Amino acid sequence: MKKIIMLSLCLLSPTLYAKEITVKVNGMVCSMCAQGIQKKFSKISEVKDIKVDLDTKVVSIVTKDDKDLKDSKIKEIITEAGYNVATIERK
Numbered sequence: 728m729k730k731i732i733m734l735s736l737c738l739l740s741p742t743l744y745a746k747e748i749t750v751k752v753n754g755m756v757c758s759m760c761a762q763g764i765q766k767k768f769s770k771i772s773e774v775k776d777i778k779v780d781l782d783t784k785v786v787s788i789v790t791k792d793d794k795d796l797k798d799s800k801i802k803e804i805i806t807e808a809g810y811n812v813a814t815i816e817r818k
């Protein structure tokens with residue numbers, strides 16, 4: 728019985744909620760850069776909300792409920808756009 732409870736907790740907890748991911752990006756200098764990155768992320772099905780702050784060079788991603796976006800995927804998108812990922816933080 729205990730095992731079943733533990734197992735169901737493990738299966739449910741990690742992906743139930745939307746995730747907030749904060750990505751610091753090197754190389755974004757103007758609003759065109761920001762718009763380009765915003766466009767790329769908004770095309771991804773897991774992404775619910777995307778904001779780019781040019782002053783702090785931070786890309787804020789909110790995923791859809793029960794979805795996640797892997798760090799490797801984030802890096803891939805940003806690198807392909809011509810920028811560099813400095814840090815990735817998750818809440």
Ligand SMILES: [Cu+2]
Binds near residue numbers: 756758
């Ligand atoms: Cu630019």
